[in-house]
Amino acid sequence: MTFVQIIDCRTSRFDDINRLMDTWVEQTKGKRTATHAVVGKDHSDASHFIEIVEFPSYEEAMRNSNLPETDKIFREMVALCDEMPTFTDLDVVRDEQLNADTSRRFFETIATGGELPPLDDLVAENYHDHDPANEQDTMGMDALRREVEMWRSGFDYTFTLDDQITQGDRVCNRWTWRGTQKAEFMGIPSTGKQVTMSGTTIHRYGEHEKIVEAWWEYDRLGLMAQLGALEGLEQ
The missing domain is CATH 3.10.450.50 (Nuclear Transport Factor 2; Chain: A,)
Structure with missing residues (x-):
């Protein structure tokens, strides 16, 4: 079953986070299990960002989370956020193209x-x-x-x-x-x-x-x- 993780964060340093994510993509090439990622900025709050990351399954998402590169990047991302980001884990039950x-x-x-x-x-x-x-x-x-x-x-x-x-x-x-x-x-x-x-x-x-x-x-x-x-x- 397809699995989606939603990461909700607030930051005034999005450009730094964006560069950090580019670093993670480069470092995890050939290792990461995510298949699709979308980042959105709140239309009414420029400091509010949401990232939606798709995985083939929950197990693949856990493999991705357990990569040492992911753990390192996560700790650096938290330091750039105004407050602790929140995570929502979703099993996809309907996906209409x-x-x-x-x-x-x-x-x-x-x-x-x-x-x-x-x-x-x-x-x-x-x-x-x-x-x-x-x-x-x-x-x-x-x-x-x-x-x-x-x-x-x-x-x-x-x-x-x-x-x-x-x-x-x-x-x-x-x-x-x-x-x-x-x-x-x-x-x-x-x-x-x-x-x-x-x-x-x-x-x-x-x-x-x-x-x-x-x-x-x-x-x-x-x-x-x-x-x-x-x-x-x-x-």
């Missing part, structure tokens, strides 16, 4: 059969799409819908999300696309073939947790080969 869930729903929605559902709750009106297969970037919700409809008119398809990695306002999605060609696609007559393509899409999120930008990379050449579009071109 909301942007990752929105990305998952985006791929499920554009692969839904029948009429393309609205995308307004997933994508911003000022959406900006980067696709190396297009000469120009796709701008706006309407342009995105036209691009999606082009694929939907040529194939019945599904997406399988193989990996999702979130960082800040971005979600990286590694996916496998499986489709059956049902109509002409980019000048290629309908073949009825079942085809597969792998790719990666990075979504950037903006206001109201909607997708505002995306970067696509996928094996379009491999798809064309499966459809027989490259026959006669090979040397």
Whole structure:
């Protein structure tokens, strides 16, 4: 079970503490077990700081605490605080990656059969799409819908999300696309073939947790080969 420790302290010497933590990171390289750390400053009290540190488990957190470097840095940190810091230990019982869930729903929605559902709750009106297969970037919700409809008119398809990695306002999605060609696609007559393509899409999120930008990379050449579009071109 994921474990989180919250460190609450007051100090007028945060810059010194920050440098101290940089020293700890350097000294414990390859030893520390923390996977994620966030430091926040109280918006209404510039001397109040909270650090949230995530570990894979309570046992890993204890291993981290027992490092001699951690003990030394802790004693130096206490000396820089205006009062004794407090510690709160939490077992994580719910952890929602909301942007990752929105990305998952985006791929499920554009692969839904029948009429393309609205995308307004997933994508911003000022959406900006980067696709190396297009000469120009796709701008706006309407342009995105036209691009999606082009694929939907040529194939019945599904997406399988193989990996999702979130960082800040971005979600990286590694996916496998499986489709059956049902109509002409980019000048290629309908073949009825079942085809597969792998790719990666990075979504950037903006206001109201909607997708505002995306970067696509996928094996379009491999798809064309499966459809027989490259026959006669090979040397």
